[in-house]
Amino acid sequence: MKDVKRLLYVVVCAVFFIGFYILSDFYAGEAVGKYADEISSGNSKLTSNDKVTMDSLSLENQIKNHATGSSPQDICLSFVGDITFEGDQLERYYDASSEKFDFTNSFKYIHRYLKSSDFAAANFEAVLAGPDENYDSVQDQYGTAGFLYNIPEIAAENMKAAGISMVQTANEHAGDFGIDGVKSTLDFLENAGLKSVGTGKTEKNERYTIASAGGLKIGYVAYTNDLNVPLDTEDAYAVNSLDNYDETKIQQMCADIQAARQAGAEFVTAMVYAGDVYSTEPDDSQKALFDALFEAGADIVIGTEPYALQPIEIRDLKDSDGTEKKGIAIYSLGTFLGSETYGSSGVDNDISAVFDVIIHKEGTKKARITGFRLTPTCITYTDEDVFVLPAMEVKENASAFSDVADDTVMERIQAACDEIIPGLIKDTGLTGEYSDGRYVVNF
Template identity: 30%
Template sequence: MKNFLLFFTLFVLGVTLSAQDKLKMIFVGDIMGHGPQIESAAIEANKLYDYSPCFQFLKPLLEQSDLAIGNLELTLPGKPPYTGYPTFKSPDELPLALRAAGFDLLVTANNHSNDGGLIGVQNTIKTLEKNGFYQTGTFIDSSHRAALYPLIVYKGNFKLAFLNYTYGTNGIPNHKPSVVNLIDEKAIKADIDAAKAHKPDAIITVVHWGDEYQLAENERQRALAQKMLSWGSTMVIGAHPHVVQPIKNYPLQEADGSTRNGLVVYSMGNFISAQTKTYTDIGLMVEIELEKKNGGQESAVSSQPSAISSPQTVISKVEYIPVYRYIYRPAAGKPVYMTVPVAAFENGEMQAQQPMPETTRAAMKQSADVIRKNLTQHGAIERKVSAKEITIPTEK
């Protein structure tokens, strides 16, 4: 009888373990705060702002994910003056709108981290924390970094480790005691080793790097990416160039002889900005699915409990969604900066809900097709978003 109960228990356990747990993440590129964006969002200058229209057509997509991650390339000083380039200081209503749109985690190590001085670094962290975000890359002080880095995030049945670094801070030194993570290979390897000690299902390294406005990654990016993958990163997600760069897979040989694919997204371009240079109005949302596959399904019905092996976490799906920074200019009132999925807008399906001039649609599609071609030649797959998927219900 005992043997039967043991067999039955292990059989049920085997069935449970054979279920393939999945986690869907969405990554987006540079969230900028140029002067025209600040003016557009102002209801009462220096007092009240509304950024919710910026993300209304992406909220349905972000809400489909288990975890939505963005690169916040600005500071939140908590008080005016609010400024755009070259020192980005935005009002606190921006992260409020990002949270309402569905973002969960914002990385803050970038070349504009120090734009707002010590108050900018520290208040950005505190404001994001107050609004319920996970955050990493910059820190109140060294003790704060020691306590919370690597950032460990639990979501469903997954345990994830996040790391974040920038190539520099535009020559503005760190304002002590705050800390901004800089790219330093020795430090990154040590941080990846520290992350591995937590035994996460995935290590996600987000890096601010590369040459601005270049549609291809440079050799330094390739070399660093492959090092970080070899040290243990599951994926490397890039930002900074303000244009889209390739998505690539690199086969890696593990110490036990097995192989895995290391994913690198070199640059997702801008998510939202007021930049006007070629291709800076096109960015990506990158959907990445992690899946736990049970390697011990057969052994789970064995008479030996120790024979049950741990599930293996793999990257099971990678798809990109091209997005476009659209400046809607109503007949009356101020321009509205918003980000929209290209596929749902390029054929005019959204005209009734959100007008877009035909010339703008044509320019958007032309730029998006250049990006699509660049991505497709490296094997990246687009997820086509339909108008139905993002239609905002009308209030009755």
Template identity: 25%
Template structure:
């Protein structure tokens, strides 16, 4: 009889649990959890995504408006907006200044072609902001085209838009925090009024100081010879038109030794090889990206890669993708289904480095190949 009563009450409790969700939940919790249970979850080391492009110049209002795009540059980045806006960090080189009026610096007037002096209207700063750029290098050979007025206006505009800028002697670096990650950013070139690419000891000190106070240090350089004869990365100092344009292998390795986590190069107006050094990525030149008039985009100069890089919070390269675009002065930036930028970077990487430390697939996928 006692056994039957026990079975009866057990059955009654089971029926009540089925008809009362709260009772069922409590019963389950009591069954599965003991006072000594402890659940420890290790936070996942989420990858940081960097979208990086090379030279950008959205037309020039000097000497007149004929060198400005008809749409006020509003659609300049349209084909690449998704890749730029989704990245944690979107980088490019601002080739020229943001300034509405003003004369060129005196020594620049030696140029026979006035179209080589780049003065973008101030309102074009919004185009970069809308595209998703949050760091821009101003360390290049056109950032002083319009002297102090041009430099001051450029910094004022970009600061007002919340775009982090580095490269001028007056603004050698920038630090900021995004999504809990502390970033240090600095930019170098061999040109006047910029932080020198040639002073490696001083560059290492600047980078080391940034690394001491930040999680990730991003370094940009504008260097090397220019044009179709300068696709390769020599293991020596480069000279172009009598000017020292730096030893880019030496500089890049020294920068990483000092604490840099990503090296983003530009300046030759053509793409160059990539290398992995101490698990850190070096892009020796990303070529042109959006350059409306004033810059040749014929042939290989029209290759316009966008690098999507993934790094961990130690700065180590995890993988990436070269997204290939092309540009022309008539149609602007366009996606390239033939992946010509990726294929060119792949070929140059394999030609210039015996052990580049990474592999590039024909579709542009970048993977670490060895630990170095």
């Protein structure tokens, strides 16, 4: 009797599972028929190359993926201009008792703006060549003698701690200490946790860098138009150089932009060290170069070298699939940190900005640039420090900065906030307003 019951139990289970399989197969066919168009066009998860696992199907991961894929978010890419550590800075930030440098105070008022970004990039206009052993004094082992910029390696750690994520190393001073200087600079930057773009240790190194910001892959390509000290011919690969707007080199930079895109970059930023020194307007060569970079597929183009701010442009672009989008350029971000003071060159070379590009991402839609922010900055001196002040914050709360901002500094602060920064968008047709120390412009 027990055997009969057991057999009956097995038969019932078998019938149940066979029926379940038939029903599942039927409804699967119904689903394929219903979504046939979507599947054939490649828009369905059924045609995805992503591997489906039990872990990926868990309720926790499904909720997480849904939230990540559908929740709107704004991603902030930040840029600052030239960072240099010159004589007055080396003198102020050297501790004779410990025989060490520390540039932390240079960023003490501005670091919160950099750290609030998803990814911040700067032009590091110097070389980390290590101490010059020809001198006994640590203070003499570094400096800018003969217009050769060898900076204490602690500067890399200080920049990283201030909120900078990556530095452009293709600029006028990249070749100051030859191929060894290029390589040691990259080593020190890497040890400090900083990414770099524009120079390489070997010919096999890619001429672009891809970074992740807020879940987006951002490609960076950087070139310099000038070199203070050209590298030997066999080492020329180490610095991305345009060689005074050489057409072949411009084409190479454009090819690098396309290569970054092919490597998976969803946005591509081109960084260019070019332009006339102390000029507040781009020249024709700059304009033609920027046109070529946008034509090659750049979404953002950032200029440095003139040591002064130059205008912003908004570009109407199209994606490879014909989708309309906005591009953005600033011809020069000027000097973010250095030893030059207002009046020494006849331009506002003490005024710069933190330039935030805002990228909006929502669900499966293509991310797009929706606006930008400018945090006006002013290089300021005291007997002990050379540092960057957030100009609008100082203007709105002058009493909190009374120990570092005298009447002369406040005049510069006023000029930055009321004239210089708003003037950067005068030909864009856009308007902005200040909020939390930043000049905000939305498209």
